[in-house]
Amino acid sequence: MVGIDQVLEKLSTVIDPDLKKDIVSMGMIKDLELNDGNLKFTLELTTPACPFNVEIEEDVRKAIDEISELKNFDMKVTAKVMEGRSLEADTAMATVKNIIGVASGKGGVGKSTVSLNLALALSQTGAKVGLLDADIYGPSIPLMLGMKKAFMQVEENKLQPAESNGLKVVSFGFFAQDSHQAAIYRGPIISGILKQFLVDTDWGDLDYLIVDLPPGTGDIPLTLAQTIPITGILVVTTPQDVASNVAVKAVAMFDKLNVPLIGVVENMSYFICTKCDEKHYLFGQGGAMKISEQFNMPFLGEIPLHSGIMAGSDSGKPIMITDPDSPSANAFRKSAKNIAAQCSILAAKLQEEMKSETSEKESETSEKESETSEKESETSEKESETSEKESETSEKEQAPEASTSN
Numbered sequence: 431m432v433g434i435d436q437v438l439e440k441l442s443t444v445i446d447p448d449l450k451k452d453i454v455s456m457g458m459i460k461d462l463e464l465n466d467g468n469l470k471f472t473l474e475l476t477t478p479a480c481p482f483n484v485e486i487e488e489d490v491r492k493a494i495d496e497i498s499e500l501k502n503f504d505m506k507v508t509a510k511v512m513e514g515r516s517l518e519a520d521t522a523m524a525t526v527k528n529i530i531g532v533a534s535g536k537g538g539v540g541k542s543t544v545s546l547n548l549a550l551a552l553s554q555t556g557a558k559v560g561l562l563d564a565d566i567y568g569p570s571i572p573l574m575l576g577m578k579k580a581f582m583q584v585e586e587n588k589l590q591p592a593e594s595n596g597l598k599v600v601s602f603g604f605f606a607q608d609s610h611q612a613a614i615y616r617g618p619i620i621s622g623i624l625k626q627f628l629v630d631t632d633w634g635d636l637d638y639l640i641v642d643l644p645p646g647t648g649d650i651p652l653t654l655a656q657t658i659p660i661t662g663i664l665v666v667t668t669p670q671d672v673a674s675n676v677a678v679k680a681v682a683m684f685d686k687l688n689v690p691l692i693g694v695v696e697n698m699s700y701f702i703c704t705k706c707d708e709k710h711y712l713f714g715q716g717g718a719m720k721i722s723e724q725f726n727m728p729f730l731g732e733i734p735l736h737s738g739i740m741a742g743s744d745s746g747k748p749i750m751i752t753d754p755d756s757p758s759a760n761a762f763r764k765s766a767k768n769i770a771a772q773c774s775i776l777a778a779k780l781q782e783e784m785k786s787e788t789s790e791k792e793s794e795t796s797e798k799e800s801e802t803s804e805k806e807s808e809t810s811e812k813e814s815e816t817s818e819k820e821s822e823t824s825e826k827e828q829a830p831e832a833s834t835s836n
């Protein structure tokens with residue numbers, strides 16, 4: 431009769447293409463039960479947005495099919511997003527598994543449009559997603575979501591995010607009494623506002639929090655990098671050299687601050703002609719690829735230049751909602767899956783680093799313990815030597831007495 435070892439051996443031949451590890455050692459097999467040839471378990475994938483979820487599930491089924499002695503097989507497939515940030519170091523936002531900062535060098539490359547549609551694409555896979563509009567000088571997310579009248583409440587000293595299309599949304603735009611009112615604040619106040627939006631908001635359990643940053647390397651991107659541990663930075667650029675050459679500066683800043691780089695998405699990459707159906711690279715090619723090579727970070731997707739994307743943003747009806755089967759929505763979906771996969775890879779790396787740190791600390795402790803016990807045994811040796819000497823001395827002292835008594 432087939433045994434659990436045999437089942438696990440078969441399952442460990444299935445490799446996660448992103449994490450390059452077998453699914454058993456990654457802990458993806460849960461609640462395994464094997465009774466009299468009836469096999470049951472849960473396959474827990476690392477994110478509902480993984481681009482290889484279908485492939486992994488098929489590989490598992492094929493592997494189990496190869497065990498001929500099984501009578502019945504029942505598999506439940508779930509996904510639990512991995513923690514891509516050091517939550518121990520961040521008790522303030524411990525319920526947010528991943529924080530993704532969306533940055534660019536130049537303004538107007540489409541960060542807000544990309545942040546919003548990626549957040550929606552991730553949410554549509556079943557993940558719990560938040561969107562923080564960190565552009566305090568020029569918040570555009572409320573407009574892009576058609577949330578002009580939304581407001582945020584404060585309960586028990588915590589900001590309650592607004593909700594739209596399944597996203598939890600926070601934006602300075604909800605606070606401005608008049609949408610034309612300018613936010614005239616100096617750096618420290620701006621940093622303070624962002625910190626509050628991050629740590630004083632009741633985000634609840636989130637798999638991904640997307641933070642739409644203003645362009646460049648100012649106070650806001652710097653505050654994000656230095657306030658809390660984040661999963662990493664997603665760079666948005668357009669193909670032109672004028673955009674990618676400036677994006678390099680922003681990337682270099684985060685790199686210098688040791689913030690992980692998730693990858694780069696190229697926006698307005700090409701235009702599909704409705705008449706000839708061909709891709710036209712209006713702004714040239716290769717801008718994002720150049721950054722990806724220079725900083726050794728993955729190229730995660732290209733989004734077409736399309737009037738529907740622009741119209742969706744302007745009218746408060748994002749294309750991921752109004753036209754989810756369009757080529758533009760598909761491009762966002764593909765990029766979102768690649769981003770989720772990169773987050774899982776960074777999470778696995780983080781787990782390994784934490785494991786090796788723990789085992790280093792344990793081995794240091796055990797070294798110290800063995801040093802202490804060596805010292806203790808040396809001390810006890812010395813003590814026993816001393817007591818031997820003392821007893822010799824006392825014997826000698828007693829001896830003359832004995833001789834005198836004789």
Ligand SMILES: Nc1ncnc2c1ncn2[C@@H]1O[C@H](COP(=O)(O)OP(=O)(O)OP(=O)(O)O)[C@@H](O)[C@H]1O
Pocket residue numbers: 534536537538539540541542543544565568570643644645697698733734735736737739740741743744
């Ligand atoms: N792929 C696209 N196709 C067509 N229009 C786009 C696309 N991406 C963005 N846009 C349009 O370009 C303009 C700028 O986009 P967006 O506001 O998202 O850029 P941004 O980088 O966030 O700007 P800022 O630096 O000011 O924050 C908007 O009008 C938006 O609708």
Ligand SMILES: [Mg+2]
Pocket residue numbers: 541542543565570642643644
């Ligand atoms: Mg913007």
